[in-house]
Amino acid sequence: MPSPAPDASAPADSTPARLVRAAHEVVCEVGLAGTSARAIAQRAGVNQALIFYHFGTVSELLEAASDAAITASIDHYRAAFDGADSLDELVAVARSLQARERTIGNVTYMAQMLSGAQSDPVLARAARSAIVTWSTEVRRVLDRILGNGPLAGLVDPRGLAHLVSAGFIGIELYDIADPDGAAAAVDTLESIGRLVDVLDDLGPVARRALKARTDRSTRTKLRQRTVTR
C-alpha cells in the first residue's frame, strides 16, 4: 500500500476521489458482475494501473466507495431524521430518502456489496460496516420515536432497525427485476406505517387493552407450540 488510505477528504478532483466516484457509478449501472478495474478507470478517465497504486486492489476501491457513500448519505439525512416526530413522518422521510438513494444508487450499491460478500472478504467487510452504520442510525431514530409509545415494549428497536434496513435492500434488489412490484411494496410499507402510527397514538386505555391482549396471545401461542412439540 504505497498510498495513504482511502481519503474521502481529498480534493474533489484528485485521482483517488475520481476513482471512488467512478467505482460507485460503474457498480450501480452494471452491477458487480460488470465491474472491472478497466471499466472503472475508463469511467474516471485515468489509467487502470492507478487503481492498484492508490487502493491496492479493486475490492479495496469498492470498499472505499462504499464507506464514502454511506457517510455522505447519513450526513445528508441526519437533520430530516431528527425532525421526524412520528412513525408516519419517519416513513415519509424514509420514502424521500429512498427516492434520493435510488437516483444516487446507494442502496443498489450496498445490495451489490452484500451479494459480493459471499465470495470476497473485503466486500464482506465493506458490507458489514455499511450495515452497522445504517442500522445504528435507524435504531437511534426508532428509539426516540417509539420512545414511550405502546409499541415500545412490544417491538425490539434493534431488530426493527435491521428489519427496516433489510427491507430497503430487498426492495431495491426487487426493483431491478420488477419495478412495479417494488413500487407496490413501498406503497404498502407506507400504509402500514400509517396504520401503526394510529395504533401508536391510541389512548392509555386502549394501550393497556392491546398490551394485555398481545401478552395473552403470546402466552397462548407459546403454550400451543410447547404442546405440539
Place this chain on the structure above:
Amino acid sequence: MPSPAPDASAPADSTPARLVRAAHEVVCEVGLAGTSARAIAQRAGVNQALIFYHFGTVSELLEAASDAAITASIDHYRAAFDGADSLDELVAVARSLQARERTIGNVTYMAQMLSGAQSDPVLARAARSAIVTWSTEVRRVLDRILGNGPLAGLVDPRGLAHLVSAGFIGIELYDIADPDGAAAAVDTLESIGRLVDVLDDLGPVARRALKARTDRSTRTKLRQRTVTR
C-alpha cells in the same frame, strides 16, 4: 449438505440434472462472482463443454436452476401455506420455510440472481420469473387469511406480498454479512406478525374505531401534504 432437489423433469442422474444441481450449489456457496462454467462442471463431475451443449450458455443454466428450485420449493410448501389460518400461523410457516430455504440456499440463490440481473438479461428474466411465481403464491395466502378481517381494506395484499418477498431477500442478503442482525430482524418480524394478528382479531366495534381513525389520519396527512406543497 442437502440437495436443492431441483427435478428438471429428467432422470435425477442425467447430466443436465447434475449440472442444474451443481449450479445451484456453486452459486449458493461462492456467489455469482465465484461461479463459472468450470466451477459448475467440476462440481457436477462432468466436462465443462457439456454446459454449453445442454444449456447454450452459463446464464441459461443458472436460469434453469432457478426455475427448478422455485417450483420445487413451492410444491413443498403449498400444503403448509394452505393449512395456515391466521397471520400468526402464516408467520410460523414462513419462519420454518425460511429456515429450510436457508439450509437449501434458495433465497440466497434468488438474491444472487437479482444482483446479477443488473448486467445479465437472462438472469434478469430468471429473477423476474421467480418473483412473479413467489409473490403470486404469497398473495394467494394473504388474500385468504386477511380475507375479511379489519386489515383487508387497509393493506393492499399484492403490495404486501411483494413487501414480504422483498423482506426475505433482504434478510438473506443481510445474513451473509451480519447473521446476528438478520436473526434479530426475523425475530422482530415474528413479533410484528403476532401484534398484527391480535389487531386482526379485534371485535367489530374496535375495527370500526380503528378504521375511522386510520381514515381520519390518512385524510389529515394528505391535506398536510397538499398544503405544504
Place this chain on the structure above:
DNA sequence: GTCTATAAGATGATAGAC
C-alpha cells in the same frame, strides 16, 4: 453425448519508463 484441445478475449496485477 461426452470428451480433448484450443481459440479469442477479458481480468487482476506488476515492472519500469518518465
Place this chain on the structure above:
DNA sequence: GTCTATCATCTTATAGAC
C-alpha cells in the same frame, strides 16, 4: 503520480475426435 506495456491467469465458447 501517471503512464505504457506486459504477464499469467481466467473466462466463455467452439471444433472436432470418439
